[in-house]
Amino acid sequence: MDASARALARRMDALVAAILDGVADPDAPLPRGLLAGPGRLAIHRRHTRVSLTIALARTYPAIERLVGEAFFAAAASRFIATEPPRDPVVALYGAAFPDFLGRLEACAGFPWLADVARLEWLIACASLALPPSPVDPATLPRDRDARARLRLRWNNAAALLASPWAVGEIVAAMRLSAGMAQGIDLDTLPPARLCVLPGAAGPRVIDLAPSEFAFRQAIRDGETLAVASARAVPSCDPEQALASLLADGVATLATDEA
Amino acid sequence: MTRGGTPASRAGIGLRAPHVEAVARLRPPVAFLEIHAENVMADLRLRQAVLALRRDHPVAVHGVGMSLGAPEGIDGGHLARFAAIVSLFDPCLVSEHLALAGTHGVFVNDLLPPPMTRAALDAASANVARVQDAIGRPILVENPSRYIAWEGDEMDEAQFLSALVARTGCGLLCDVNNIHVSAHNLGFDALAYLAALPHAAIGEIHLAGATEERLGNETLLIDAHAEPVGDPVWALYAQSVALFGPRPTLVEWDAGLPPLDVLLAEAAKADRVAGAALSSAA
Numbered sequence: 001m002d003a004s005a006r007a008l009a010r011r012m013d014a015l016v017a018a019i020l021d022g023v024a025d026p027d028a029p030l031p032r033g034l035l036a037g038p039g040r041l042a043i044h045r046r047h048t049r050v051s052l053t054i055a056l057a058r059t060y061p062a063i064e065r066l067v068g069e070a071f072f073a074a075a076a077s078r079f080i081a082t083e084p085p086r087d088p089v090v091a092l093y094g095a096a097f098p099d100f101l102g103r104l105e106a107c108a109g110f111p112w113l114a115d116v117a118r119l120e121w122l123i124a125c126a127s128l129a130l131p132p133s134p135v136d137p138a139t140l141p142r143d144r145d146a147r148a149r150l151r152l153r154w155n156n157a158a159a160l161l162a163s164p165w166a167v168g169e170i171v172a173a174m175r176l177s178a179g180m181a182q183g184i185d186l187d188t189l190p191p192a193r194l195c196v197l198p199g200a201a202g203p204r205v206i207d208l209a210p211s212e213f214a215f216r217q218a219i220r221d222g223e224t225l226a227v228a229s230a231r232a233v234p235s236c237d238p239e240q241a242l243a244s245l246l247a248d249g250v251a252t253l254a255t256d257e258a
Numbered sequence: 259m260t261r262g263g264t265p266a267s268r269a270g271i272g273l274r275a276p277h278v279e280a281v282a283r284l285r286p287p288v289a290f291l292e293i294h295a296e297n298v299m300a301d302l303r304l305r306q307a308v309l310a311l312r313r314d315h316p317v318a319v320h321g322v323g324m325s326l327g328a329p330e331g332i333d334g335g336h337l338a339r340f341a342a343i344v345s346l347f348d349p350c351l352v353s354e355h356l357a358l359a360g361t362h363g364v365f366v367n368d369l370l371p372p373p374m375t376r377a378a379l380d381a382a383s384a385n386v387a388r389v390q391d392a393i394g395r396p397i398l399v400e401n402p403s404r405y406i407a408w409e410g411d412e413m414d415e416a417q418f419l420s421a422l423v424a425r426t427g428c429g430l431l432c433d434v435n436n437i438h439v440s441a442h443n444l445g446f447d448a449l450a451y452l453a454a455l456p457h458a459a460i461g462e463i464h465l466a467g468a469t470e471e472r473l474g475n476e477t478l479l480i481d482a483h484a485e486p487v488g489d490p491v492w493a494l495y496a497q498s499v500a501l502f503g504p505r506p507t508l509v510e511w512d513a514g515l516p517p518l519d520v521l522l523a524e525a526a527k528a529d530r531v532a533g534a535a536l537s538s539a540a
Contacts, residue, residue, distance in 0.1 A: 004377040009329040009361075011408070015370060016361045033373075036406040039473045040443075043405045043480060048366045055367075085365040088323025088336055091300040093367075128301045 023049040024081035052080045055090045056097060059124040062174035063101070063117050066110075075104060091128060095121060112165035112186065116174075119167045119205070122159045122196040126203035129157035132249030137242070139253050148226035152219050152251035158197035160217055167192045168205055197250060206248065211236030219251050265290040265316045265350045267504035269528035271521050272320075272511060278307045280518040285314050288525050290350055292318040292508050295343045309347070318351035318462070318508070319344055324389060325359035326399065327372035329381045332388060333363065341392045351462050351506060353398035353431045354389065356382060356419070373408035374418045382418075383425045390426065398461045400431035403481035404440040415440070416454035423459045430455065432505070433464035434495045435487070439479040448494055457502035465495055465528060466510040484513035487524060495528070496535035504532050 001009070014031035021028035022045035030041055053076040057064050064072040079100050085093045098121060101107055102114030132155045141147045161167070166189035173184055193213035195206040208216065211232045218228035229238030245251055270290035273281065274297075281291065291311060298305040308317065321340055324332055344352055357369035372378040382399075390396055399422060401415060413421070419430055432455065441448035467485035471478050487495075487509065495507075509524040 002377075004375065005329060005380065008373065008375065008377040008381065011373065012327070012329055012358055012370075013361050015358070016364060016366055019366050019368070019370075020364070033409045034406055035409055037474075040405045040478070043471075043478070044366070044368055044370060047368045051367050085360070085367060086363055088325070088333075088359055088365045088367075089296045089300050089339075090367055091297070128303065130302045130306065 019044050019048055020081050020084050024077045049077055049080060052076070052085070052090070052093060056094050059094045060097065060117055060120045062120055062171045063113065065174045066113065066116065066170075067107075071106070075101065091124075094124075097121070112163070112167060112170065115161070115163035115165055115167045115192070116170050118163070119161055119171050119192075119194065119196070122161055123171070123203045123205065125159070126157065126196050126198045129198040131198045131200050132157060132252075134249050135246040135252055137246050140246075148224065148229075150225045151222055151254055152225070152245075153254035154220045154222075154251050155197070155249060158195060158248070158250045160213065160220060161192065161194045161196065162213065163192040163194075165192060166190065168194050168207055171205070195248070195250060197248060204248075209236060212241045212244070215241040216245060216250065219245065265318070265506040267506055268532075269507045269509060269525035270316075270318065271509055271525050273308065273311075274512065274515055275301070275304050276515055277518045277521070278304065278311070281315075282307070282311055284518070286518070286522050288315065288522065289506060290316040290318050290508075292320050292351070292510075293347075295319050295321045295340050296323045298343060298347075299339050305346075312347065316350035317347050318353070318506075319347055319349040321352075321354040322369065323359050323365065324354045324385070325361075325365075326354055326356055326382050326385045326389070327358040327370070327378065328361060328385065329377070330362060331381075332385045337389060337392050340389070344393045344395075351398060352393065352395065353400055353462060355400045355402060356422070357402045369402055371402040371404045371406070374411040374413050374415060375408075376412055379413075379418055379421055379425075382422055386422060386426045386428050390428065396426075396428050398429040398431040400433050400464065401436050402440070403433070403436040405443050405478060405480075407444055414446070414451075414454075416451050420454070420456045423456050428459070429461040430459045431462045431464060432460045432498065433466075434498055435464065435466040435468055435491050435510075436481060438488075438491050438494055439468050439481045442479045449497060452494070452498055452501055455502075460502055460505055463495065463498060463505045463507040464510055465491060465507060465524075467491075482513055483510050486520075487527075492527075492531050496531050496538075499532045499535040500539040504536060507532065 011033055018031045053073055056076045083096050098114045098117035101117050107113050169184050193208045193210055195208055197204050215228050215232035218231045232238045232241045266289045268289035270288045273291040273293050293308055355369050358372055359365050437448050437451055465487045466483045467487050468479040469482040471480050507528050511521055
């Protein structure tokens with residue numbers, strides 16, 4: 001790279017940095033060599049802030065309603081400045097937002113907020129994917145031992161989320177109504193054990209019993225059906241858990257055996 | 259530049275997800291549908307829906323994230339995804355922006371105009387050539403909208419684009435609204451700019467609405483794609499058609515997306531304006 005190419009690279013790096021710094025701090029310095037006052041660069045800063053905030057609000061509508069538009073916008077600005085997109089596909093932006101919320105001091109009184117955001121991220125991912133096809137149980141081996149050794153292949157369009165908070169109820173309530181999630185008693189509702197996957201009419205959020213969640217977790221982690229079934233008992237019928245998993249298309253038949 | 263059905267030199271529309279169902283149902287008689295490559299990279303439902311529409315309409319693929327102005331080169335992973343989308347859709351037109359979308363793997367979700375220097379031309383030429391090698395066909399490069407300029411420019415934008423065409427064999431996507439916006443904001447003559455472009459290389463025209471914004475004592479134009487095409491842009495479009503003839507023309511609308519019929523009316527108006535301009539020129 002010659003001197004003029006290096007100078008160009010420095011100038012472009014400074015422009016990108018000035019835009020991202022300016023998302024959260026309008027007084028951030030301008031890059032050298034720019035023939036424009038701060039007002040003109042502010043157009044680019046605003047576009048970055050507004051377009052990415054809209055993208056985050058599209059992914060996290062329940063969070064925006066829970067914290068309010070003004071707080072959400074301020075939090076989004078800080079997030080954009082500190083964790084800007086690493087991919088030009090804007091639909092993929094925001095995976096780190098739940099952890100970011102979890103670290104925000106202002107949100108410390110709402111320990112469930114990050115898990116609500118984690119569920120919304122999984123819902124957003126499921127909204128982009130095609131619904132999986134159900135698996136015919138008849139395609140599984142009939143032989144008992146072969147079946148026990150079988151490892152199913154987890155469908156990456158499906159995800160599991162466990163939380164000590166009833167985040168499924170919170171997201172459903174906040175997405176269905178613009179009001180606060182009044183009437184949700186987090187102290188009495190059971191912890192969330194959820195499976196999120198694409199459905200024909202949009203993302204599905206399936207509430208699972210702890211034992212069925214453990215069964216699916218074992219399948220996702222590559223365990224054999226025998227191990228997964230052992231984790232499902234005593235409160236769940238492994239055959240029923242398997243039938244439901246296959247019907248949801250959450251895992252498919254893999255060829256490899258233990 | 260054209261495969262997958264050559265679009266007539268008439269108007270098409272930028273297809274956004276909220277309009278997909280209506281387009282599938284109504285099959286409007288537009289010349290083509292243009293999709294953003296990045297929108298169908300992650301969204302497999304949208305991808306499937308647009309592939310179905312492709313049976314009735316030529317589809318153009320327009321990239322917004324390749325960062326053709328990046329001095330360090332473009333991202334290989336993104337280029338591979340872009341090439342896969344082009345291969346899948348076999349589009350009638352493929353285009354990208356002369357812009358920086360980010361540097362070193364950090365993106366700003368915006369299209370930043372590069373300086374008009376020989377070093378920037380070298381970088382853009384290498385990037386355009388790499389894209390064209392990857393997809394096996396020339397692309398159309400779109401002129402950016404500008405609010406800022408840099409010290410030390412060594413050529414104007416028309417010269418820059420002409421050199422890019424000569425070096426790489428790419429074509430041009432002449433965004434008439436961007437010319438209008440940049441000419442207003444930076445104080446150059448839009449008609450002189452149009453006249454200086456290599457007309458034979460222009461393979462598509464974009465139209466959109468610009469939004470006025472006060473900044474201190476001046477009024478700037480913002481390339482917001484949030485309102486109907488303004489009268490000055492219709493006039494510049496007519497002058498473009500009179501100058502270099504009709505081209506496949508796209509009406510873009512992104513923010514505050516109106517009902518489909520509003521967008522279709524804008525496309526129909528583009529056809530009328532082009533027809534009138536050709537009649538006047540004859």
